[in-house]
Amino acid sequence: MxxxxxxxxxxxxxxxxxxxxxxxxxxxxxxxxxxxxxxxxxxxxxxxxxxxxxxxxxxxxxxxxxxxxxxxxxxxxxxxxxxxxxxxxxxESQKVMMNKKQNQAEQALQQLKSLLSEGRQRQEEAVRMKEAELRQALGIPEEYWPPPQKPLREVIENMQRQLGLVQGTLSHRQNLSDRELPRWASGGLALQGIFKVNHQWGLIEKREQLLSVPEDFSLSGPQQGPRMETKEFTSSQAESIFTQSMEKLGFSATTLAKGGGWGFSLEAGTDYSKHSECKETQQSTGLQCNYLSQGWSQLQFSKTALQKLKCMDDLLDPSAGPDRFSSLRRRSEDFFHRFGTHANQGPLHLGGIYWWKAVSEGFQREQLAEVKEQSAEILDSYIRGSYCGFPVNVAAGMNISGSHSKTASQMDSCPNLQTKVQLTVAQTGGPPEAGSLVEWKAGLLASNQTWCVIDRGLQLVPIWDIILSRHETDFKNPHQLADCLRESYTVLNSLSAHIQDGEEFLSTKKDIRLFLQDVKYWEISDPEEQLRKLINFMPPAMKLILRIPMSWLNA
Missing domain, CATH: 1.10.150 (DNA polymerase; domain 1)
Incomplete structure (x- = not known):
């Protein structure tokens, strides 16, 4: 279609x-x-x-x-x-929609106040209908709406505070242009390369800027609406690796790597069977404001990365001396560690993530199933409080020593478990000063300056392919340089690598360009000679010419 x-x-x-x-x-x-x-x-x-x-x-x-x-x-x-x-x-349409929802919420809130003054109760049909209108206008899931035991007056007061926070946030709107966003979001993460190796740390370590922003870069979307994910971990190390992977790679790549899709698992190499006590972490994440990039297919190197590659290209000259290949190998490895070996072609998603986390400690391994169930219940209550501005509603026997959206709260569990639960909230993107989820969501929609990279896609392109597809004219020996980088990568990581479409493709591409240059000067007076040249040219290149992007022929 x-x-x-x-x-x-x-x-x-x-x-x-x-x-x-x-x-x-x-x-x-x-x-x-x-x-x-x-x-x-x-x-x-x-x-x-x-x-x-x-x-x-x-x-x-x-x-x-x-x-x-x-x-x-x-x-x-x-x-x-x-x-x-x-x-x-x-x-602009989102701004209009947010203002419309704000007005709807204010009207529903006023009508709830009138019902309260009439002495109506939450279980009555008229009150339930107005609460549903208010909940929908604020975008709060039904399962996280205040439970029936909460008094109507308390619900109204909390929702009034939430509306005030949203109104104050929406009044300050500042936006960057599409081309500025990749440089701004997550410190330019989308422009950094990835060192694709056979262990997880190579993927999540910070690299220098490998790419420049394409001239035709623009955003379209959102492609997806808000979504929720829940993860469980039984060790601090597994949780830390997942969190760092999410920050550097995003959901798609983290899921692939965790399942061994890159030849290893993010949780591989960790053995917890010797521990007599366990640590259970329940972590829920909510994504908002998901935008998809366009124009990311035309990958080009940053000025710094291109200059480093040109210095390596100079070493391919015979006049560089007998040690030029060993020097080239060292410089290749240095480039990989600084800039990475691959660029992520996308799709690029921008927005924010709101993290809720419950950590349980101080229990025996045989109690793990019971602790998991308990942690899930506490986390659910914590999320409900984040949506509606209520304190955390915990199970009987637990005492809260402190609660805040930015700091941890510790609770003692039931006496038979002797477990402490620590609750925390963290944000990726959105206004850092936001004190509630509703305020955070409004700030994320109000200004794209608060956006972060939340997914980078799975299409990894090696630097040697970028050299030949986008920078061939920038080097004296592009094919030889690409092959040297590919070989250095193979030796360094013991991973197989090849140049896309091989030498036959590169040679045919050059032949096609020369042939098309010659066609410009053909004369109509001699069609038979032109047909003969065309017939002689077509057999070796026909099957390849059909799969070469037109943009390459026009390069």
Whole structure:
């Protein structure tokens, strides 16, 4: 199915949508009468809103119909503008929606106050209906709404405080441009490389900036709504590795590595069977404001990384001396440790994570099942309190020594278990000063300056492939440099590596470029000679030319 079909959801007349598309074509200098039919015939695009959903392969289809090089650049600009407008419109619509929900919540709250003044109780139908309206307007899941035993007055007072926090947060809105976000979010994490090795620490260690932000980078989304995940750990080390992996890699890669998808497990090599006592951690995470990046496929090196690679390229010159290959090997290893061996092609997701954690200690291994059940109940109460602003409601026999959204609270469990439970809240992204979940969510929507990288995808591209696909003209010996880096990686990590499509592909790519240059000077007066040249050229390259991206041929 074409990416653009069934995407014009806005309640606009067909003629108005068509005029918007025509205006966008004119803005980039494309002829409306020529390109409007092409967009509709080849991609099913009939409105401006559909442009934001086009993928790289859709753009290549359009480029194949361009008669001039400037039209190709105009098409790229058209899609970049469409995606940029999409995000700004999306953020504005979110602001409108938040204000609408705020008004709905205030109205429901006022009506609840009136019912309270009439002496009505929470179990009455009229009160339950108004509570449901308030809960939906605030986006609080039904299972985390205050339990029936909470007095109506207390519910109203807490919700009033929550509304005040949201209103104050939404009044301060500051946003960065799409191209600034990758440099800002999580300290530029999306631009850092990954050292792909056969142990977990190579994946989660911090690297220097490997990539630069593509010129056509833009955001579209959100692709997913809020989600909840719950994890259990029986050791501090397993929990620490998971948390660091989430911060550096995100959900997708963490799940892959934990299951051994990269040749090892994040929890491998740890033995707890000798311990007589256990530590049980229950950890729930909530994701918000999930945006998907576009334009991340055109990976390019940062200035610093490119300069280091050029220094290695100079060592391939015979005049560099007899020790040049051993020196090149050392510099390759240094580059891997500084910048990584692979770039993550995405998709890139930005937003925030709200962490709830319950840690139980001081029990015997045979009590683990009972402690797990108890920890889950306490954590559930803690999450309910985070949503609604109530103190943590714990089981009988437990005493809270302190409770705050930023600091730990310790509880003594039932006497027969002699267990202490520590509750904590942490945030990845969102306003750091937020004192509640509702305030944190509002701040995350109010400003993309608070966003972090919450997922980086699973598409790892080795640096030697980036050299040949995006930087071939920046080096004197690109093929030899790529092969040296690949070989150094193989020797250093005992992992197999190859250059994408092999030497045959690289040679054929060069032949195609030279052939197309020659075609420009063919004369119409001698068609038989031209046909003969074409027949002689096609047999060795036909099967490869069909799978070479057009953007490479135009490079």
């Amino acid at each position: 074409n990416a653009a079909k069934s995407t014009c959801d806005e309640p606009l007349p067909g003629g108005e949508r068509r005029r918007d598309l025509q205006e966008m074509l004119r803005e980039v200098g494309l002829d409306v009468e020529s390109w409007l039919p092409k967009l509709q015939e080849h991609l099913g695009v009939t409105c401006a809103q559909a442009l934001q959903h086009l993928q790289e392969n859709d753009l290549q289809k359009l480029k194949s119909h361009a008669q001039h090089s400037w039209e190709i650049r105009a098409l790229e600009k058209l899609l970049t503008q469409a995606r940029s407008h999409s995000l700004s419109e999306l953020q």
